Amino acid sequence: MEPMQLIRVYKSQMMREILEELRKLTFEKTIIFIYGEKGTEKDYIVKFILAQINHPEIIKVPEEIHKKTSFRQESIVYVIKNFENIDFSFVFNPEKNFKCAIFISDYDYVELYKNGAIPFELYENLLSSRKIYIPPLRERKQDIIPLANFFLQEISECLNIHKKELSKEAQEAILEYPWIENAYQLKQYLAKACIMAKHQRLTSKDLFGEYNDQLSIKNFLELKIGNLLKEFANIENSNLYETVIQEVEKALFFLAINETGGNQLKAARILGINRNTLNKKLKHYNLI
Incomplete structure:
Protein backbone atom coordinates (compact mmCIF):
# COMPACT_ATOMS: atom_id res chain seq x y z
CA MET A 1 0.00 0.00 0.00
CA GLU A 2 1.31 3.44 -0.93
CA PRO A 3 2.42 5.60 2.02
CA MET A 4 0.57 8.59 0.53
CA GLN A 5 -2.70 6.79 1.22
CA LEU A 6 -2.18 7.74 4.86
CA ILE A 7 -3.48 11.19 3.93
CA ARG A 8 -6.89 9.64 3.26
CA VAL A 9 -6.69 7.25 6.22
CA TYR A 10 -6.17 9.68 9.07
CA LYS A 11 -9.25 11.51 10.29
CA SER A 12 -7.88 13.03 13.50
CA GLN A 13 -6.78 16.65 13.36
CA MET A 14 -3.46 15.92 15.10
CA MET A 15 -2.37 13.30 12.54
CA ARG A 16 -3.53 15.37 9.58
CA GLU A 17 -1.46 18.28 10.87
CA ILE A 18 1.60 16.03 11.16
CA LEU A 19 1.28 14.87 7.55
CA GLU A 20 0.70 18.41 6.36
CA GLU A 21 3.82 19.62 8.18
CA LEU A 22 5.90 16.83 6.63
CA ARG A 23 4.59 17.59 3.13
CA LYS A 24 5.85 21.16 3.43
CA LEU A 25 9.38 20.23 4.48
CA THR A 26 12.35 20.99 2.27
CA PHE A 27 14.73 18.08 2.66
CA GLU A 28 18.29 19.33 2.78
CA LYS A 29 20.34 18.05 5.73
CA THR A 30 17.04 17.87 7.59
CA ILE A 31 17.02 16.23 11.02
CA ILE A 32 13.70 14.71 12.11
CA PHE A 33 13.01 13.12 15.49
CA ILE A 34 9.92 10.89 15.53
CA TYR A 35 8.72 9.57 18.85
CA GLY A 36 5.63 8.13 20.50
CA GLU A 37 4.50 5.20 22.59
CA LYS A 38 5.43 1.67 21.60
CA GLY A 39 3.40 0.52 18.63
CA THR A 40 2.42 3.91 17.25
CA GLU A 41 2.78 4.31 13.50
CA LYS A 42 6.33 5.66 13.49
CA ASP A 43 7.48 3.33 10.70
CA TYR A 44 4.55 4.37 8.52
CA ILE A 45 5.38 8.02 9.08
CA VAL A 46 8.97 7.25 8.02
CA LYS A 47 7.61 5.69 4.81
CA PHE A 48 5.50 8.80 4.28
CA ILE A 49 8.60 10.99 4.64
CA LEU A 50 10.56 8.83 2.19
CA ALA A 51 7.72 9.19 -0.31
CA GLN A 52 8.29 12.98 -0.26
CA ILE A 53 11.92 12.58 -1.35
CA ASN A 54 12.96 11.86 -4.93
CA HIS A 55 15.03 8.67 -5.20
CA PRO A 56 16.23 8.46 -1.58
CA GLU A 57 19.26 6.26 -0.91
CA ILE A 58 18.31 4.74 2.44
CA ILE A 59 20.87 3.68 5.04
CA LYS A 60 19.44 1.97 8.12
CA VAL A 61 21.43 2.70 11.23
CA PRO A 62 23.06 1.01 13.07
CA GLU A 63 22.77 -2.12 10.83
CA GLU A 64 24.12 -0.55 7.65
CA ILE A 65 26.23 2.27 9.01
CA HIS A 66 29.51 0.66 7.92
CA LYS A 67 28.20 -0.67 4.61
CA LYS A 68 30.16 0.55 1.62
CA THR A 69 27.86 2.25 -0.88
CA SER A 70 28.14 4.13 -4.12
CA PHE A 71 25.38 6.51 -3.10
CA ARG A 72 25.57 10.18 -3.88
CA GLN A 73 25.91 11.83 -0.47
CA GLU A 74 23.25 14.43 -1.20
CA SER A 75 20.65 11.67 -1.82
CA ILE A 76 21.28 9.71 1.40
CA VAL A 77 18.56 9.33 4.02
CA TYR A 78 19.62 7.90 7.38
CA VAL A 79 16.91 5.99 9.24
CA ILE A 80 18.19 5.72 12.80
CA LYS A 81 16.91 3.41 15.55
CA ASN A 82 18.51 2.18 18.79
CA PHE A 83 20.84 5.15 18.78
CA GLU A 84 21.54 5.43 22.50
CA ASN A 85 25.05 3.91 22.41
CA ILE A 86 26.20 5.00 18.95
CA ASP A 87 28.24 8.02 17.93
CA PHE A 88 26.16 10.10 15.50
CA SER A 89 28.38 13.14 15.42
CA PHE A 90 28.85 12.61 11.66
CA VAL A 91 25.19 13.50 11.08
CA PHE A 92 25.72 16.92 12.65
CA ASN A 93 29.00 17.60 10.87
CA PRO A 94 28.46 20.80 8.80
CA GLU A 95 30.64 19.36 6.02
CA LYS A 96 28.55 16.18 5.77
CA ASN A 97 26.03 16.10 2.92
CA PHE A 98 22.80 14.10 3.06
CA LYS A 99 19.10 14.54 2.39
CA CYS A 100 17.61 13.67 5.73
CA ALA A 101 18.35 11.91 9.01
CA ILE A 102 15.33 10.38 10.77
CA PHE A 103 15.70 9.40 14.42
CA ILE A 104 13.00 7.03 15.72
CA SER A 105 12.30 6.41 19.40
CA ASP A 106 9.58 5.41 21.84
CA TYR A 107 10.70 8.32 24.03
CA ASP A 108 11.30 12.04 23.72
CA TYR A 109 15.02 12.86 23.57
CA VAL A 110 14.53 15.15 26.57
CA GLU A 111 13.43 12.13 28.62
CA LEU A 112 16.26 10.03 27.20
CA TYR A 113 18.81 12.62 28.24
CA LYS A 114 17.33 13.06 31.73
CA ASN A 115 17.49 9.29 32.23
CA GLY A 116 21.11 9.16 31.06
CA ALA A 117 20.29 7.16 27.92
CA ILE A 118 21.94 9.63 25.54
CA PRO A 119 24.92 11.97 26.02
CA PHE A 120 24.59 15.74 26.28
CA GLU A 121 26.19 16.25 22.85
CA LEU A 122 23.48 14.23 21.09
CA TYR A 123 20.76 15.89 23.16
CA GLU A 124 22.10 19.33 22.28
CA ASN A 125 22.23 18.49 18.59
CA LEU A 126 18.70 17.07 18.61
CA LEU A 127 17.38 20.35 19.99
CA SER A 128 17.53 21.70 16.44
CA SER A 129 15.62 18.76 14.94
CA ARG A 130 12.04 18.70 13.72
CA LYS A 131 10.28 16.88 16.54
CA ILE A 132 7.27 14.78 15.49
CA TYR A 133 5.13 13.26 18.25
CA ILE A 134 2.78 10.40 17.30
CA PRO A 135 -0.09 10.33 19.82
CA PRO A 136 -1.43 6.98 21.10
CA LEU A 137 -4.62 5.57 19.61
CA ARG A 138 -6.59 6.25 22.80
CA GLU A 139 -6.20 9.98 22.11
CA ARG A 140 -7.48 9.74 18.50
CA LYS A 141 -10.19 7.13 18.33
CA GLN A 142 -11.44 8.55 15.04
CA ASP A 143 -8.35 7.00 13.40
CA ILE A 144 -8.95 3.45 14.64
CA ILE A 145 -11.50 2.18 12.08
CA PRO A 146 -9.76 3.79 9.07
CA LEU A 147 -6.43 2.37 10.28
CA ALA A 148 -7.99 -1.07 10.71
CA ASN A 149 -9.27 -0.98 7.12
CA PHE A 150 -5.85 0.22 5.96
CA PHE A 151 -4.20 -2.73 7.72
CA LEU A 152 -6.75 -5.20 6.37
CA GLN A 153 -5.90 -4.09 2.84
CA GLU A 154 -2.18 -4.34 3.56
CA ILE A 155 -2.58 -7.82 5.07
CA SER A 156 -4.61 -9.06 2.11
CA GLU A 157 -1.98 -7.82 -0.34
CA CYS A 158 0.91 -9.32 1.67
CA LEU A 159 -0.73 -12.73 2.03
CA ASN A 160 -2.49 -12.72 -1.34
CA ILE A 161 -5.91 -13.36 0.19
CA HIS A 162 -9.29 -11.71 -0.22
CA LYS A 163 -9.63 -8.63 1.93
CA LYS A 164 -11.56 -9.29 5.13
CA GLU A 165 -14.12 -6.83 6.45
CA LEU A 166 -15.07 -5.76 9.94
CA SER A 167 -18.60 -6.45 11.11
CA LYS A 168 -20.43 -3.63 12.90
CA GLU A 169 -19.96 -5.57 16.13
CA ALA A 170 -16.20 -5.85 15.51
CA GLN A 171 -15.95 -2.13 14.77
CA GLU A 172 -17.67 -1.29 18.05
CA ALA A 173 -15.37 -3.70 19.90
CA ILE A 174 -12.12 -2.29 18.53
CA LEU A 175 -13.25 1.24 19.34
CA GLU A 176 -13.70 0.25 22.98
CA TYR A 177 -10.49 -1.79 23.27
CA PRO A 178 -7.62 0.05 25.06
CA TRP A 179 -4.86 -0.85 22.50
CA ILE A 180 -2.02 -0.56 25.00
CA GLU A 181 0.49 -1.25 22.21
CA ASN A 182 -1.37 0.96 19.77
CA ALA A 183 -1.43 0.40 16.00
CA TYR A 184 1.09 -2.45 16.19
CA GLN A 185 -1.29 -4.39 18.45
CA LEU A 186 -4.27 -3.54 16.25
CA LYS A 187 -2.48 -4.86 13.17
CA GLN A 188 -1.32 -7.95 15.07
CA TYR A 189 -4.89 -8.85 16.05
CA LEU A 190 -6.17 -8.21 12.55
CA ALA A 191 -3.43 -10.35 11.01
CA LYS A 192 -4.25 -13.27 13.29
CA ALA A 193 -7.95 -12.93 12.57
CA CYS A 194 -7.38 -12.78 8.80
CA ILE A 195 -5.25 -15.93 8.89
CA MET A 196 -7.47 -17.92 11.23
CA ALA A 197 -11.01 -16.93 10.19
CA LYS A 198 -12.55 -18.75 7.23
CA HIS A 199 -15.40 -16.26 6.80
CA GLN A 200 -15.09 -12.88 5.11
CA ARG A 201 -16.65 -10.63 7.74
CA LEU A 202 -14.63 -10.56 10.95
CA THR A 203 -16.43 -10.64 14.29
CA SER A 204 -15.27 -9.51 17.72
CA LYS A 205 -14.71 -13.20 18.55
CA ASP A 206 -12.28 -13.45 15.63
CA LEU A 207 -10.33 -10.53 17.06
CA PHE A 208 -10.58 -11.04 20.81
CA GLY A 209 -11.99 -14.50 21.38
CA GLU A 210 -10.43 -17.93 21.20
CA TYR A 211 -7.51 -16.79 19.03
CA ASN A 212 -6.46 -13.91 21.28
CA ASP A 213 -3.10 -14.64 22.98
CA GLN A 214 -3.50 -18.35 22.29
CA LEU A 215 -2.30 -18.58 18.70
Whole structure:
Protein backbone atom coordinates (compact mmCIF):
# COMPACT_ATOMS: atom_id res chain seq x y z
CA MET A 1 0.00 0.00 0.00
CA GLU A 2 1.31 3.44 -0.93
CA PRO A 3 2.42 5.60 2.02
CA MET A 4 0.57 8.59 0.53
CA GLN A 5 -2.70 6.79 1.22
CA LEU A 6 -2.18 7.74 4.86
CA ILE A 7 -3.48 11.19 3.93
CA ARG A 8 -6.89 9.64 3.26
CA VAL A 9 -6.69 7.25 6.22
CA TYR A 10 -6.17 9.68 9.07
CA LYS A 11 -9.25 11.51 10.29
CA SER A 12 -7.88 13.03 13.50
CA GLN A 13 -6.78 16.65 13.36
CA MET A 14 -3.46 15.92 15.10
CA MET A 15 -2.37 13.30 12.54
CA ARG A 16 -3.53 15.37 9.58
CA GLU A 17 -1.46 18.28 10.87
CA ILE A 18 1.60 16.03 11.16
CA LEU A 19 1.28 14.87 7.55
CA GLU A 20 0.70 18.41 6.36
CA GLU A 21 3.82 19.62 8.18
CA LEU A 22 5.90 16.83 6.63
CA ARG A 23 4.59 17.59 3.13
CA LYS A 24 5.85 21.16 3.43
CA LEU A 25 9.38 20.23 4.48
CA THR A 26 12.35 20.99 2.27
CA PHE A 27 14.73 18.08 2.66
CA GLU A 28 18.29 19.33 2.78
CA LYS A 29 20.34 18.05 5.73
CA THR A 30 17.04 17.87 7.59
CA ILE A 31 17.02 16.23 11.02
CA ILE A 32 13.70 14.71 12.11
CA PHE A 33 13.01 13.12 15.49
CA ILE A 34 9.92 10.89 15.53
CA TYR A 35 8.72 9.57 18.85
CA GLY A 36 5.63 8.13 20.50
CA GLU A 37 4.50 5.20 22.59
CA LYS A 38 5.43 1.67 21.60
CA GLY A 39 3.40 0.52 18.63
CA THR A 40 2.42 3.91 17.25
CA GLU A 41 2.78 4.31 13.50
CA LYS A 42 6.33 5.66 13.49
CA ASP A 43 7.48 3.33 10.70
CA TYR A 44 4.55 4.37 8.52
CA ILE A 45 5.38 8.02 9.08
CA VAL A 46 8.97 7.25 8.02
CA LYS A 47 7.61 5.69 4.81
CA PHE A 48 5.50 8.80 4.28
CA ILE A 49 8.60 10.99 4.64
CA LEU A 50 10.56 8.83 2.19
CA ALA A 51 7.72 9.19 -0.31
CA GLN A 52 8.29 12.98 -0.26
CA ILE A 53 11.92 12.58 -1.35
CA ASN A 54 12.96 11.86 -4.93
CA HIS A 55 15.03 8.67 -5.20
CA PRO A 56 16.23 8.46 -1.58
CA GLU A 57 19.26 6.26 -0.91
CA ILE A 58 18.31 4.74 2.44
CA ILE A 59 20.87 3.68 5.04
CA LYS A 60 19.44 1.97 8.12
CA VAL A 61 21.43 2.70 11.23
CA PRO A 62 23.06 1.01 13.07
CA GLU A 63 22.77 -2.12 10.83
CA GLU A 64 24.12 -0.55 7.65
CA ILE A 65 26.23 2.27 9.01
CA HIS A 66 29.51 0.66 7.92
CA LYS A 67 28.20 -0.67 4.61
CA LYS A 68 30.16 0.55 1.62
CA THR A 69 27.86 2.25 -0.88
CA SER A 70 28.14 4.13 -4.12
CA PHE A 71 25.38 6.51 -3.10
CA ARG A 72 25.57 10.18 -3.88
CA GLN A 73 25.91 11.83 -0.47
CA GLU A 74 23.25 14.43 -1.20
CA SER A 75 20.65 11.67 -1.82
CA ILE A 76 21.28 9.71 1.40
CA VAL A 77 18.56 9.33 4.02
CA TYR A 78 19.62 7.90 7.38
CA VAL A 79 16.91 5.99 9.24
CA ILE A 80 18.19 5.72 12.80
CA LYS A 81 16.91 3.41 15.55
CA ASN A 82 18.51 2.18 18.79
CA PHE A 83 20.84 5.15 18.78
CA GLU A 84 21.54 5.43 22.50
CA ASN A 85 25.05 3.91 22.41
CA ILE A 86 26.20 5.00 18.95
CA ASP A 87 28.24 8.02 17.93
CA PHE A 88 26.16 10.10 15.50
CA SER A 89 28.38 13.14 15.42
CA PHE A 90 28.85 12.61 11.66
CA VAL A 91 25.19 13.50 11.08
CA PHE A 92 25.72 16.92 12.65
CA ASN A 93 29.00 17.60 10.87
CA PRO A 94 28.46 20.80 8.80
CA GLU A 95 30.64 19.36 6.02
CA LYS A 96 28.55 16.18 5.77
CA ASN A 97 26.03 16.10 2.92
CA PHE A 98 22.80 14.10 3.06
CA LYS A 99 19.10 14.54 2.39
CA CYS A 100 17.61 13.67 5.73
CA ALA A 101 18.35 11.91 9.01
CA ILE A 102 15.33 10.38 10.77
CA PHE A 103 15.70 9.40 14.42
CA ILE A 104 13.00 7.03 15.72
CA SER A 105 12.30 6.41 19.40
CA ASP A 106 9.58 5.41 21.84
CA TYR A 107 10.70 8.32 24.03
CA ASP A 108 11.30 12.04 23.72
CA TYR A 109 15.02 12.86 23.57
CA VAL A 110 14.53 15.15 26.57
CA GLU A 111 13.43 12.13 28.62
CA LEU A 112 16.26 10.03 27.20
CA TYR A 113 18.81 12.62 28.24
CA LYS A 114 17.33 13.06 31.73
CA ASN A 115 17.49 9.29 32.23
CA GLY A 116 21.11 9.16 31.06
CA ALA A 117 20.29 7.16 27.92
CA ILE A 118 21.94 9.63 25.54
CA PRO A 119 24.92 11.97 26.02
CA PHE A 120 24.59 15.74 26.28
CA GLU A 121 26.19 16.25 22.85
CA LEU A 122 23.48 14.23 21.09
CA TYR A 123 20.76 15.89 23.16
CA GLU A 124 22.10 19.33 22.28
CA ASN A 125 22.23 18.49 18.59
CA LEU A 126 18.70 17.07 18.61
CA LEU A 127 17.38 20.35 19.99
CA SER A 128 17.53 21.70 16.44
CA SER A 129 15.62 18.76 14.94
CA ARG A 130 12.04 18.70 13.72
CA LYS A 131 10.28 16.88 16.54
CA ILE A 132 7.27 14.78 15.49
CA TYR A 133 5.13 13.26 18.25
CA ILE A 134 2.78 10.40 17.30
CA PRO A 135 -0.09 10.33 19.82
CA PRO A 136 -1.43 6.98 21.10
CA LEU A 137 -4.62 5.57 19.61
CA ARG A 138 -6.59 6.25 22.80
CA GLU A 139 -6.20 9.98 22.11
CA ARG A 140 -7.48 9.74 18.50
CA LYS A 141 -10.19 7.13 18.33
CA GLN A 142 -11.44 8.55 15.04
CA ASP A 143 -8.35 7.00 13.40
CA ILE A 144 -8.95 3.45 14.64
CA ILE A 145 -11.50 2.18 12.08
CA PRO A 146 -9.76 3.79 9.07
CA LEU A 147 -6.43 2.37 10.28
CA ALA A 148 -7.99 -1.07 10.71
CA ASN A 149 -9.27 -0.98 7.12
CA PHE A 150 -5.85 0.22 5.96
CA PHE A 151 -4.20 -2.73 7.72
CA LEU A 152 -6.75 -5.20 6.37
CA GLN A 153 -5.90 -4.09 2.84
CA GLU A 154 -2.18 -4.34 3.56
CA ILE A 155 -2.58 -7.82 5.07
CA SER A 156 -4.61 -9.06 2.11
CA GLU A 157 -1.98 -7.82 -0.34
CA CYS A 158 0.91 -9.32 1.67
CA LEU A 159 -0.73 -12.73 2.03
CA ASN A 160 -2.49 -12.72 -1.34
CA ILE A 161 -5.91 -13.36 0.19
CA HIS A 162 -9.29 -11.71 -0.22
CA LYS A 163 -9.63 -8.63 1.93
CA LYS A 164 -11.56 -9.29 5.13
CA GLU A 165 -14.12 -6.83 6.45
CA LEU A 166 -15.07 -5.76 9.94
CA SER A 167 -18.60 -6.45 11.11
CA LYS A 168 -20.43 -3.63 12.90
CA GLU A 169 -19.96 -5.57 16.13
CA ALA A 170 -16.20 -5.85 15.51
CA GLN A 171 -15.95 -2.13 14.77
CA GLU A 172 -17.67 -1.29 18.05
CA ALA A 173 -15.37 -3.70 19.90
CA ILE A 174 -12.12 -2.29 18.53
CA LEU A 175 -13.25 1.24 19.34
CA GLU A 176 -13.70 0.25 22.98
CA TYR A 177 -10.49 -1.79 23.27
CA PRO A 178 -7.62 0.05 25.06
CA TRP A 179 -4.86 -0.85 22.50
CA ILE A 180 -2.02 -0.56 25.00
CA GLU A 181 0.49 -1.25 22.21
CA ASN A 182 -1.37 0.96 19.77
CA ALA A 183 -1.43 0.40 16.00
CA TYR A 184 1.09 -2.45 16.19
CA GLN A 185 -1.29 -4.39 18.45
CA LEU A 186 -4.27 -3.54 16.25
CA LYS A 187 -2.48 -4.86 13.17
CA GLN A 188 -1.32 -7.95 15.07
CA TYR A 189 -4.89 -8.85 16.05
CA LEU A 190 -6.17 -8.21 12.55
CA ALA A 191 -3.43 -10.35 11.01
CA LYS A 192 -4.25 -13.27 13.29
CA ALA A 193 -7.95 -12.93 12.57
CA CYS A 194 -7.38 -12.78 8.80
CA ILE A 195 -5.25 -15.93 8.89
CA MET A 196 -7.47 -17.92 11.23
CA ALA A 197 -11.01 -16.93 10.19
CA LYS A 198 -12.55 -18.75 7.23
CA HIS A 199 -15.40 -16.26 6.80
CA GLN A 200 -15.09 -12.88 5.11
CA ARG A 201 -16.65 -10.63 7.74
CA LEU A 202 -14.63 -10.56 10.95
CA THR A 203 -16.43 -10.64 14.29
CA SER A 204 -15.27 -9.51 17.72
CA LYS A 205 -14.71 -13.20 18.55
CA ASP A 206 -12.28 -13.45 15.63
CA LEU A 207 -10.33 -10.53 17.06
CA PHE A 208 -10.58 -11.04 20.81
CA GLY A 209 -11.99 -14.50 21.38
CA GLU A 210 -10.43 -17.93 21.20
CA TYR A 211 -7.51 -16.79 19.03
CA ASN A 212 -6.46 -13.91 21.28
CA ASP A 213 -3.10 -14.64 22.98
CA GLN A 214 -3.50 -18.35 22.29
CA LEU A 215 -2.30 -18.58 18.70
CA SER A 216 0.86 -20.66 18.77
CA ILE A 217 3.01 -21.32 15.73
CA LYS A 218 2.07 -24.99 16.05
CA ASN A 219 -1.68 -24.28 15.96
CA PHE A 220 -1.26 -21.89 13.08
CA LEU A 221 0.73 -24.36 10.99
CA GLU A 222 -1.74 -27.16 11.63
CA LEU A 223 -4.65 -25.01 10.50
CA LYS A 224 -2.87 -23.50 7.50
CA ILE A 225 -1.58 -26.82 6.20
CA GLY A 226 -4.92 -28.49 6.87
CA ASN A 227 -6.77 -25.90 4.81
CA LEU A 228 -4.31 -26.26 1.93
CA LEU A 229 -4.59 -30.05 1.97
CA LYS A 230 -8.37 -29.79 1.74
CA GLU A 231 -8.11 -27.43 -1.23
CA PHE A 232 -5.76 -29.71 -3.16
CA ALA A 233 -7.08 -33.09 -2.04
CA ASN A 234 -8.77 -33.89 -5.34
CA ILE A 235 -6.44 -32.11 -7.72
CA GLU A 236 -3.75 -34.06 -9.57
CA ASN A 237 -0.39 -32.48 -10.46
CA SER A 238 -1.18 -29.52 -8.23
CA ASN A 239 2.43 -28.94 -7.14
CA LEU A 240 1.15 -29.26 -3.60
CA TYR A 241 4.57 -29.33 -1.95
CA GLU A 242 5.72 -25.98 -3.37
CA THR A 243 2.32 -24.42 -2.75
CA VAL A 244 2.25 -25.52 0.88
CA ILE A 245 5.83 -24.38 1.52
CA GLN A 246 5.34 -20.95 -0.03
CA GLU A 247 1.90 -20.27 1.43
CA VAL A 248 2.85 -21.37 4.94
CA GLU A 249 6.28 -19.74 4.85
CA LYS A 250 5.01 -16.37 3.73
CA ALA A 251 2.17 -16.32 6.27
CA LEU A 252 4.51 -17.53 9.01
CA PHE A 253 7.10 -14.83 8.33
CA PHE A 254 4.35 -12.21 8.17
CA LEU A 255 2.96 -13.38 11.51
CA ALA A 256 6.39 -13.49 13.18
CA ILE A 257 7.43 -10.03 11.99
CA ASN A 258 4.13 -8.59 13.20
CA GLU A 259 4.39 -10.40 16.54
CA THR A 260 7.73 -8.66 17.15
CA GLY A 261 6.72 -5.23 15.90
CA GLY A 262 9.05 -5.46 12.92
CA ASN A 263 12.09 -6.54 14.95
CA GLN A 264 13.84 -8.97 12.60
CA LEU A 265 16.31 -10.19 15.22
CA LYS A 266 13.50 -11.25 17.58
CA ALA A 267 11.51 -12.74 14.70
CA ALA A 268 14.52 -14.77 13.58
CA ARG A 269 14.99 -16.08 17.12
CA ILE A 270 11.33 -17.10 17.34
CA LEU A 271 11.58 -18.90 14.00
CA GLY A 272 14.98 -20.42 14.80
CA ILE A 273 16.65 -19.11 11.65
CA ASN A 274 19.50 -16.75 10.82
CA ARG A 275 18.58 -13.06 10.68
CA ASN A 276 20.11 -12.69 7.21
CA THR A 277 18.03 -15.63 5.99
CA LEU A 278 14.89 -14.02 7.40
CA ASN A 279 15.74 -10.72 5.76
CA LYS A 280 16.16 -12.41 2.37
CA LYS A 281 12.87 -14.25 2.78
CA LEU A 282 11.04 -11.08 3.78
CA LYS A 283 12.36 -9.33 0.68
CA HIS A 284 11.48 -12.37 -1.48
CA TYR A 285 7.87 -12.24 -0.29
CA ASN A 286 7.75 -8.42 -0.45
CA LEU A 287 7.07 -8.21 3.27
CA ILE A 288 9.57 -5.36 3.73
